[in-house]
Structure formats: C-alpha cells, structure tokens
Amino acid sequence: MRCTLGRKVYTVVVYRYFYDCEFIEDGVTIDLVSIGVVDENGREFYAVSTEFDGSKAIPWVRHNVLDKLPSPADSAWQPRKKIRDELYEFLVAPLRGRTGERIELWAWYGAYDHIALAQLWGAMPALPRALPRMTKDLKQRWDDLGNPDLPKPPPDQHSALADARHNLARWQAMEQTAR
Known part of the structure; x- marks a missing residue:
C-alpha cells in the first residue's frame, strides 16, 4: 500500500492475520474458549482458555466445540493473561523496529471474534495501540466480490486453529477472484 504525506510517498506494509x-455467548457475556491465528507467512498461534465456564455452553457449543478441544494436559490450555501476552507478542513481533507497517485482523463474521479478542485486555480502551480497533470481515469481502467459490470447510471445523487456516484459504481464493 502506498500513502502520500505532503510530497513524500511512503510504502505501508500490511501484516494480515486471519x-x-x-466462545460461549449467553446474551450477556462472550466468554473466550479458544483462539487460533495464522498469518500469510504460515506462522500460527493457538490457545485454549483455562478460565471459560463450560456449564454455560449451549448443546451445539458443547458438541461442536468443547468436545473437540485438546486434552486438558495439552500445552495449548493457558490462563487468559498468558494467552493475551503471547498473542500480543505473536501479532507485533514482525513489526518491531520498523515504521510504516500495520496489522490487519480478518475473520469470518468478525465482530464477535473481535470482542472475544479485545476482552483479553479487559475494556476496549485497554486494547494496545499496536492492535487494530476492528476486525475486517471476510464474509463482507466475499459478498462484495459476488460470492465467488471458496474452499470447503475443513473436517475439523470449529477448531479455532482449523477455522483460522480456513479463513486464510478463503482470503487467498478471494484475492484470486479480485485480480
């Protein structure tokens, strides 16, 4: 992306994360269960919260999400504070020491995902400045492009990491259509 400021032209590098x-949503609270993130270079992040209240999950979430989580002995299970700190490091590491670079977050129906992510820091104003204040929506992009063919969902759909990988594959398919 190229930006102009006065007579100078700057190149802005965008790091896209999918x-x-x-999560468990009860009409009042969005409670993070797990988060999966992939970038365009193949780096991946996955974590499962040790702090969600599974008793509030509706049957669909119990069957399609909770029943498919890794064993509680798996290292993916972490307290929210550790998820927050490691996620932040994962997202900002490629930008360290560089200027003119920014992060974009992308998700399918991204509003709920953004709330779940932002709540790792507490209230929305506590979200670090290096992170976007919104998540771009892949579903809207797909609609804007006329609903092109997309890859089929993976067999392990509803695993946050599998769905993050699928979001990257959707993005790549849409970019081919947009050209």
Whole structure:
C-alpha cells in the first residue's frame, strides 16, 4: 500500500492475520474458549482458555466445540493473561523496529471474534495501540466480490486453529477472484 504525506510517498506494509475464536455467548457475556491465528507467512498461534465456564455452553457449543478441544494436559490450555501476552507478542513481533507497517485482523463474521479478542485486555480502551480497533470481515469481502467459490470447510471445523487456516484459504481464493 502506498500513502502520500505532503510530497513524500511512503510504502505501508500490511501484516494480515486471519483468526477465529470459539466462545460461549449467553446474551450477556462472550466468554473466550479458544483462539487460533495464522498469518500469510504460515506462522500460527493457538490457545485454549483455562478460565471459560463450560456449564454455560449451549448443546451445539458443547458438541461442536468443547468436545473437540485438546486434552486438558495439552500445552495449548493457558490462563487468559498468558494467552493475551503471547498473542500480543505473536501479532507485533514482525513489526518491531520498523515504521510504516500495520496489522490487519480478518475473520469470518468478525465482530464477535473481535470482542472475544479485545476482552483479553479487559475494556476496549485497554486494547494496545499496536492492535487494530476492528476486525475486517471476510464474509463482507466475499459478498462484495459476488460470492465467488471458496474452499470447503475443513473436517475439523470449529477448531479455532482449523477455522483460522480456513479463513486464510478463503482470503487467498478471494484475492484470486479480485485480480
């Protein structure tokens, strides 16, 4: 992306991250269960919260999400504070020491995902400045492009990491259509 400021032209490098959150939503609270993130270079992040209240999950979430989580002995299970700190490091590491670069977050129906991600920091104003204040929506992009063919969902759909990978594959298919 090229930006102009006065007579100077700057190149802005965009780091795109594709992610998915699994969560329990009860009409009042969005409670993070897991988060998966992939970038365009193949780096991946996956974590499962040790702090969600599974008793509030509706049957669909119990069957399609909770029943498919890794064993509680798996290292993916972490307290929210550790997820927050490691996720932040994962997202900002490629930008360290560089200027003119920014992060874009992309998800399918991204509003809920963004809330689940942002709540790792507490209230929305506590979200670090290096992170976007919104998640771009892949579903809207797909609609804007006229609903082109997309890759089929993976067999392990509703795993946050599998869905994040699928979001990257959707993006790549849409970019081919947009050219």
